[in-house]
Amino acid sequence: xxxxxxxxxxxxxxxxxxxxxxxxxxxxxxxxxxxxxxxxxxxxxxxxxxxxxxxxxxxxxxxxxxxxxxxxxxxxxxxxxxxxxxxxxxxxxxxxxxxxxxxxxxxxxxxxxxxxxxxxxxxxxxxxxxxxxxxxxxxxxxxxxxxxxxxxxxxxxxxxxxxxxxxxxxxxxxxxxxxxxxxxxxxxxxxxxxxxxxx
Amino acid sequence: xxxxxxxxxxxxxxxxxxxxxxxxxxxxxxxxxxxxxxxxxxxxxxxxxxxxxxxxxxxxxxxxxxxxxxxxxxxxxxxxxxxxxxxxxxxxxxxxxxxxxxxxxxxxxxxxxxxxxxxxxxxxxxxxxxxxxxxxx
Numbered sequence: 185x186x187x188x189x190x191x192x193x194x195x196x197x198x199x200x201x202x203x204x205x206x207x208x209x210x211x212x213x214x215x216x217x218x219x220x221x222x223x224x225x226x227x228x229x230x231x232x233x234x235x236x237x238x239x240x241x242x243x244x245x246x247x248x249x250x251x252x253x254x255x256x257x258x259x260x261x262x263x264x265x266x267x268x269x270x271x272x273x274x275x276x277x278x279x280x281x282x283x284x285x286x287x288x289x290x291x292x293x294x295x296x297x298x299x300x301x302x303x304x305x306x307x308x309x310x311x312x313x314x315x316x317x318x319x320x321x322x323x324x325x326x327x328x329x330x331x332x333x334x335x336x337x338x339x340x341x342x343x344x345x346x347x348x349x350x351x352x353x354x355x356x357x358x359x360x361x362x363x364x365x366x367x368x369x370x371x372x373x374x375x376x377x378x379x380x381x382x383x
Numbered sequence: 384x385x386x387x388x389x390x391x392x393x394x395x396x397x398x399x400x401x402x403x404x405x406x407x408x409x410x411x412x413x414x415x416x417x418x419x420x421x422x423x424x425x426x427x428x429x430x431x432x433x434x435x436x437x438x439x440x441x442x443x444x445x446x447x448x449x450x451x452x453x454x455x456x457x458x459x460x461x462x463x464x465x466x467x468x469x470x471x472x473x474x475x476x477x478x479x480x481x482x483x484x485x486x487x488x489x490x491x492x493x494x495x496x497x498x499x500x501x502x503x504x505x506x507x508x509x510x511x512x513x514x515x516x517x518x519x520x
Contacts (some may be wrong), residue, residue, distance in 0.1 A: 193512070217456035232440040234466075246444050253448060257436055257455055319434075326434040344433045348406050351399055363392065370395035370424070373486065377423035 206274040213260055225353050227275065228253070231282050232346055238286055240331075248289065250280045268345065276321045278357035279347075283357060329379035337372035344369055398424050405432060 204210070206223060231252050236245035256278055263277055271279070309368040330338055336358060343349045343357060351365040358365065384392070401417055447484055462505050 197483060205515070218453065220404045220456060221449065224449065228445055228448070229437070229439050233437055236438055237435070245390060246440065246448075248438065250448050250451065253452055253457060255453055322430070323434040326430050330431070330435070341431065344402065345406070350403075363395070366395040366399045367391060370391070370398045373398060373424045373427045373511075376431065377427035380427060381423075 189250055197222075204273040208282050210260070210263060214263070217257060217260070223274065223316065227278055230275075231278060233346050234279065234282055234342060235286070237330075237346060238339070248285060250284070251285050252278065255281055255285065265371070272356045273353065273357075275349075276339055276353050279357040280359075300377060325380060325383050328383070331378045333372055337368055337375070340365055340368045341372045341376075394421065397421060398428075401425065402428060405429070 185301070206226075209219070209222050211225075213223060228249065232245055232249045235248035235252070236242060239245050239248060263274065330341055333341065340354055340358065343354045344351075349357070351369070352362045354360075354369075355362045355365045358368075360368070398421065399417060401421075401424070415508075
């Protein structure tokens, strides 16, 4: 049985970066794949969000999330080596898989999804239920501006604002330095600002 | 590094520090702590913070994928019969956790619970029907 929320705290010989808060859960899952569930439960919504903002479709996001976790479960024994070589956390590693899976899908379909931005209609105006209709229009404008960003800037923005990753962690996902990610996001914000001013 | 690149790098550091404050704050941060010239950045950031909301996958999807992962971890082929996960208590706990979030797809979590209960009934009836066939044989 998949044991919910339990972590195995045995005498681990596996060395993973001490800064990774998932260290013990990862070690437990490496010993017993059935203990992968706590990691899955912790990150399923985050991966799904990233997949949704990139695909703009709930079904596509579900497919992608499924591929990411099945692949992560298969590749979990290799995580140790990667962690030691590039200082990556489990979460960054998971998002690297998500990004690779997404780009493979894109290569297969040869396109980045345009709209629909229908899900933006579900977004309510913050702190003011009476302004919901205006909020939907605003959400569409903002989502449109993000959608028009080049892929790497768009992904950096999603990871920063939706997943609330630091520039350092985004760098681990994108394979860029912390400084490069800061510049990437700064440029993305400038693009979004001028796009919103035009529309 | 040219002067222009150095200025861009400096602005990027200030933007990043501002984002740290903005994303860590429970209410949107005032923009007067940003140097002049970066106000448009603050406006864009405030918009992104407000409208790039988090979604949650449907409960049904989350549980179905958990079952697939469990099967994969046990070395089962897709489609094999796996022990039914969780208890009613677990389901209620997850339901409480999901309240107040946007749930992915058209499937509301209440419907997912109904589906889960339906699946359990179907499985139970199939099990009973199999037993009856065994007795007849």
